[in-house]
Amino acid sequence: xxRTEQIVSGLARRQRAEKRFRLYGLIAIVLxxxxxxxxxxxxxxxxxxxxxxxxxxxxxxxxxxxxxPGGEHDPQTLFSADYWKLVKTAMxxxxxxxxxxxxxxxxxxMISEGSAYELRDQVLENPGLIGTTRHIWVVADDDIDMxxxxxxxxxxxxxxxxxxDRVIGxxxxxxxxxxxxxxxxTTFFTAGDSREPEQAxxxxxxxxxxxxxxxxxxxxxxxxxxxxxxxxxxAPRNRFIDLIEININNLAxxxxxxxxxxxxxxxxxxxxxxxxxxxVGGLVLALMTLPTIIIASRVSIQAxxxxxxxxxxxxxxxxxxxxxxxxxPIAMPGMLTGTIIGMARALGETAPLLMIGMVAFxxxxxxxxxxxxxxxPVQIFLWSDSPERxxxxxxxxxxxxxxxxxxxxxAAAVYLREKVTKRF
Amino acid sequence: MLRQARDANATRLxxxxxxxxxxxxxxxxxxxxLVYFVWLAFEGDIxxxxxxxxxxxxxxxxxxxxxxxxxxxxxxxxxISYRIASEEVRMAADRYRELSQTATLxxxxxxxxxxxxxxxxxxxxxxxxxxxxxxxEKIIRGFLLLCSMLAIFITIGIVLSVLFEASRFxxxxxxxxxxxxxxxxxxxxxxxxxxxxxxAFGAVxxxxxxxxxxxxxxxVAAPVxxxxxxxLSEYAPSKVRAAVKPLLxxxxxxxxxxxxxxxxxxxxxxxxxxxxxxxxDVASESALAAGFVMGIMIIPFVSSISDDxxxxxPQAMRDGSLAMGATHSETMRRVILPAxxxxxxxxxxxxxxxxxxxxxxxxxxxxxxxxxxxNPLEAVxxxxxxxxxxxxxxxxxxxxxxxxxxxxGLALFFITLALNFIALYVVRKYRxxxx
Numbered sequence: 001x002x003r004t005e006q007i008v009s010g011l012a013r014r015q016r017a018e019k020r021f022r023l024y025g026l027i028a029i030v031l032x033x034x035x036x037x038x039x040x041x042x043x044x045x046x047x048x049x050x051x052x053x054x055x056x057x058x059x060x061x062x063x064x065x066x067x068x069p070g071g072e073h074d075p076q077t078l079f080s081a082d083y084w085k086l087v088k089t090a091m092x093x094x095x096x097x098x099x100x101x102x103x104x105x106x107x108x109x110m111i112s113e114g115s116a117y118e119l120r121d122q123v124l125e126n127p128g129l130i131g132t133t134r135h136i137w138v139v140a141d142d143d144i145d146m147x148x149x150x151x152x153x154x155x156x157x158x159x160x161x162x163x164x165d166r167v168i169g170x171x172x173x174x175x176x177x178x179x180x181x182x183x184x185x186t187t188f189f190t191a192g193d194s195r196e197p198e199q200a201x202x203x204x205x206x207x208x209x210x211x212x213x214x215x216x217x218x219x220x221x222x223x224x225x226x227x228x229x230x231x232x233x234x235a236p237r238n239r240f241i242d243l244i245e246i247n248i249n250n251l252a253x254x255x256x257x258x259x260x261x262x263x264x265x266x267x268x269x270x271x272x273x274x275x276x277x278x279x280v281g282g283l284v285l286a287l288m289t290l291p292t293i294i295i296a297s298r299v300s301i302q303a304x305x306x307x308x309x310x311x312x313x314x315x316x317x318x319x320x321x322x323x324x325x326x327x328x329p330i331a332m333p334g335m336l337t338g339t340i341i342g343m344a345r346a347l348g349e350t351a352p353l354l355m356i357g358m359v360a361f362x363x364x365x366x367x368x369x370x371x372x373x374x375x376x377p378v379q380i381f382l383w384s385d386s387p388e389r390x391x392x393x394x395x396x397x398x399x400x401x402x403x404x405x406x407x408x409x410x411a412a413a414v415y416l417r418e419k420v421t422k423r424f
Numbered sequence: 425m426l427r428q429a430r431d432a433n434a435t436r437l438x439x440x441x442x443x444x445x446x447x448x449x450x451x452x453x454x455x456x457x458l459v460y461f462v463w464l465a466f467e468g469d470i471x472x473x474x475x476x477x478x479x480x481x482x483x484x485x486x487x488x489x490x491x492x493x494x495x496x497x498x499x500x501x502x503x504i505s506y507r508i509a510s511e512e513v514r515m516a517a518d519r520y521r522e523l524s525q526t527a528t529l530x531x532x533x534x535x536x537x538x539x540x541x542x543x544x545x546x547x548x549x550x551x552x553x554x555x556x557x558x559x560x561e562k563i564i565r566g567f568l569l570l571c572s573m574l575a576i577f578i579t580i581g582i583v584l585s586v587l588f589e590a591s592r593f594x595x596x597x598x599x600x601x602x603x604x605x606x607x608x609x610x611x612x613x614x615x616x617x618x619x620x621x622x623x624a625f626g627a628v629x630x631x632x633x634x635x636x637x638x639x640x641x642x643x644v645a646a647p648v649x650x651x652x653x654x655x656l657s658e659y660a661p662s663k664v665r666a667a668v669k670p671l672l673x674x675x676x677x678x679x680x681x682x683x684x685x686x687x688x689x690x691x692x693x694x695x696x697x698x699x700x701x702x703x704x705d706v707a708s709e710s711a712l713a714a715g716f717v718m719g720i721m722i723i724p725f726v727s728s729i730s731d732d733x734x735x736x737x738p739q740a741m742r743d744g745s746l747a748m749g750a751t752h753s754e755t756m757r758r759v760i761l762p763a764x765x766x767x768x769x770x771x772x773x774x775x776x777x778x779x780x781x782x783x784x785x786x787x788x789x790x791x792x793x794x795x796x797x798x799n800p801l802e803a804v805x806x807x808x809x810x811x812x813x814x815x816x817x818x819x820x821x822x823x824x825x826x827x828x829x830x831x832x833g834l835a836l837f838f839i840t841l842a843l844n845f846i847a848l849y850v851v852r853k854y855r856x857x858x859x
Contacts, residue, residue, distance in 0.1 A: 014751055021753035025655025028648045032672050032727075035720045039678065042690045223571045230568035247575040253774065253844045254837065255781025257808055258582055261833040264815065265585030272468060287578050294575070320561040348679025351783035351808070354816055377681040384685045384788060392689065399682050406677060 047396025197390025215282020260355025296338020644719025649726025
């Protein structure tokens, strides 16, 4: 066989190998994309229903004898009155045929206990309601909510279900009368954490995240930019500066949980800063984000053509003036891009916050940097641990909110990088 | 001529006027600010010491002094704790409040007078001949240097804080027991007087669990990441590349807590169900589920590093191979990959260090109890999971249970540090080869 024939006979095999290799690459891409799809798909399908919530319309009679026996509209009395009784009474009237103790308790438990506070707030705001009857949409209990959303299977034997046949019958009656329906879930955006899924919201966690990120931004942005300026412009080339650079590169790869240990040992135990607060969380995240910002800022200073600086120096500016007046403004969009990406990372970070105790059960949204707070990812972590189906749904919804923030931040970063950054 | 005329004029300024302003502000303001911050840093401790001295039987309560301080602090900050606090604590809290009010007044007065004195001095010494710009720039430069040195301080802070607590741990538990012991059950050591209170702090099961999960993660991430990088850089049309690359990078931007939820809610149960259908017993918190999801998280990391490394291989090598009649895949496997191998290995090492340090996925999807096994279908625990479980909740800083977390943190820090060092060294060596 001649040389040519040898080569030709091998060609088919080699081309098959080529095709196979190409196919592997394609499979890898498809796998990666399908993981992405699976991840987002499962979270969206789990979570989108949490943006609605089941409400029941009840004719509530604001019975003066129950909530305002004295009749003087005293806010103190009105505040501590038994509004739950109003809800119960309305519910019993809706189903006059139900009489047994147990059955009546089941009836009352179809309504969220939070609705009593809702009524209280309405009365406090408008005492004129007392003595009148109003049709009010009150929040249903999370089990009813789950039934309305189709998560409770009616085919399952009664004793393995969270709701028995009687209660399901009540719900069907309400549905026929058109007084039970799913409406937009405002509680989710206006409430803090709660033990009851139907009363739980993300406002507290969002506020905590926001306060934490403010601290992080205020610390890490100026310090990061200053460090980048020094290293790019003023640092002499010596061992010490090498050490700084090695340190920055290594810090960028240190696991985030280690920063949590640092925060716990130094800020909380040594400096005696308050645990579980936004200020400590912000400090820890600032230390964690700093390397990212320094590295991004250095890259963006390097991207400014030296001719700009040289022109400034040529007309007599000092190096500091050339830097701050000419180079820095051009490099700024790039630095901001890096900062936004760093902030987005900090927003999604959970582990270091667990270390410094931002995992407490906190109902009231924090009102300052030194209030006990939690953060959105930590709230997701806390809820994901809860066994109730209602919390699984809310966890996914909170994740969707978190992802929406991250996408917005990254979009802003991309916009800055593509549109505002000057290219030379 | 003109110049001489101006020089003759004694009011010629050395620098632009604004620099004199800045210098004046620094001279006048900096000392006062320094006083303010130093006082703020120590205020709590000084006042508390005063209050404790005032308490009649403070000495006898020395053992519980920390508790007492905690009570007083609570009473100061929280009206409800104030109401339920004991008589002494209330007295102390009142005294603290009084003192702190006086202190605030005194601080204001001190700062203002320091400011006034410094301003007067600044006025006195500020002359047109002073080299204001040079001085201001020197100060700014010092500030910039300080900022860049922060990276060193952070590293020192990490090492010291972890090392200090870990050394306290190693006074109780020997290093060899920690590093080579096969039994990990820290939960036993709650109280000193309990039977068997020593607990067991052999970290081998944790290291094995961490390695197992990281290994599974790399089994997913390395082939998928590498092959997709190859496909994107060599085969994909530029449009596909432009669409797929950012999509893959989304995976890197998803918070780890989301992956953890995904692993615990979707992948774990799915694997368990699949196992049941083929007759395998899969734990609901199996290493496989956690490792698999961690692998998904690392895919973009591997693929972007591999992409960088592959595109860094000189085009001439590619062209040479193709010109000899090799197919694309032959070029890739026989020429480019061998040339890029050090870089790819460095990237994989970085990815492994990521996997080892990853916390939320394993906290949410891996087990809690230490289990020395290499079976991916069973539940294992990892170093990071144990750090979290040991430190979340109530902490006593003298129990080996809490301190053990810092020892684990120390191990974690040095392992990831070593991996990063090796990886960065390998990558840099590789780059130098082609530059």
